[in-house]
Amino acid sequence: MKKVLNIVPYQYLPYFSGGQKLIAHFNQYVGEQCVLHVAGTADNDAALANTYTLHPILKNTRFRYADIGSFFRLQKLIKKEQIDTVIIEHPYLGWLGWMLKVTCKIKLIVHTHNIEYERFRTLGKSWWPILKFYESFVLRQADKVFCITEDDRQWMINNMKLQAEKCIVVPYGITQKQMPDDKQQCKQQVCNKHKLDSTASLFLFNGLLDYKPNLDALHAILEQINPLLIKSNLHCNIIITGKRLPAELNELKAWNQHHIHYAGFVDDIDLYFKAADLFLNPVQSGGGVKTKMIEAIACGTTVISTETGAIGIEHAVTGEKLIRVADNDWNGFAEEILKHAQQQTDTPVNYYKYYNWQQIAEQVVRSV
Structure with missing residues (x-):
């Protein structure tokens, strides 16, 4: 059986973001297919690593990215195992x-997980050319590169001059295997918890809220999209979930009277994905696939997204569950919400096949 070491440079157990969740599930399912060791930081909960061995080899400080001592510790582990x-x-x-x-x-x-230098370029970081040079060098030294989307794969081939045969698409996966049958029950449960009218349409936005692309998207909902929905007289509520909402927004209390409610970090995000009639994704910057969209569609919820926000999603398998709107077209965004608020369609069967974690893990082990 193949013996693999995955090096994860930050805490991911337990997970709080889409990126952390990706790594947690990647390791869990790959660990079922081979002998897997993970070198990580000491702030991970090793009890959650139940299909592989977690080694707290990396330092918790920011200097871990330049810690030459980790080379010798990892070299020793590689030889031993x-x-x-x-x-x-x-x-x-x-x-x-x-x-x-x-x-x-x-x-x-x-x-x-994305094209890192391109992500920082869109965020306006002046040092992105340095990262481009380093990132391109690193990827060329690798025997293989796992890309989260076909878009990223083509970018690497065309812009970073990587060999096509060594770039392999390994998408963000889902645990669901079919369309859920408890969406209405979940909606009732969430509405009861937050004292909302369950006959109103329920919309959801989720993400780490101190991350600029997500915070900008939140402001688009508050200042652009929701006023248009109010003007239309649509009977609806919007729930915002996620950690690290800036203090100046005061838990969105000023917007409660405008049908917007802040739930904070929720332990069971799938409950909220299934409860929502629509997932809103007005993201217009930042790189990489928006993992929350993949999860929302897996939970049977239609997603209304900007073109930028929808980058990386495999449109061939989403069917009518992903509706794309041009960036900055908030009138068009609101119109699509009004159009789809009361429409319920099933997520295509091929979606669950393409994004299934077990199938992805099998592909990974064949590639290593």
């Missing part, structure tokens, strides 16, 4: 992966 493949999450520890590849004679795979 006879590991033949190393995966690194993101390209930031690429220098470390390259050194391990050269000295330990192992295969190196970089598991990308």
Whole structure:
């Protein structure tokens, strides 16, 4: 059986964001297919790593990205466990992966979540060209690159000059295998919890709220989209979930009278995905696939998204569950909400096949 080491440079157990959840599920399902070791930071809850061995090798400080001592600790682990493949999450520890590849004679795979330099370029960071040089170098040193979307794969081939045969699409996965049959019960449960009228349409927005693309999207809902819905007299409520809402927004209390309600971080986000009639995604910056959209569709909820927000979703399998609107077209966004608020369609069967975590993990192990 193949022996694999995955290097994760930050806390992901328990998970609070889509990126952390991706790594947690990736490791869980890959760990069922091979002998998997994960080198991570000490602030992870090792009890949650039930299909693999978690080693707290990396330091918790920001200096872990330049800690030469981690090279010797990982080199020792690789030799002891006879590991033949190393995966690194993101390209930031690429220098470390390259050194391990050269000295330990192992295969190196970089598991990308987006095009990092492009993400920071869209966020207005002046140093993105430096990251582009480093990221391109790291990906070229890898034996294989796992890309989260076909869009990212083509970008790497065309703009970073990577060989097509070594770039493999490994999408963000879902645990669901079919359309849920309890959406109405979930809606009633969420409405009861937040004292909302269950006969009103229920819309959801979710994300880490101190991340600029998500915060900008929230402001678009508050200042652009919701006023149009109020003007239309649509009977609806919008629930906002997620951690780290800026203090100046005061838990959105000023918007409660305008049918907007802040639920904070929720333990069972699938409950809210299933409860919602629509998931709103007015994101207009930032890179990578929006994992919350993949999960919402898996829970049988139609997504209304900007074109930028919908980048990376495999449109061939979404059917009518993903509605795209041009960026900045808030009138068009509101019109699509009004059009689909009362429409219920099933998520296509092929969607569950394409994004199934078990199938993805099997593909990963065949590739390592």
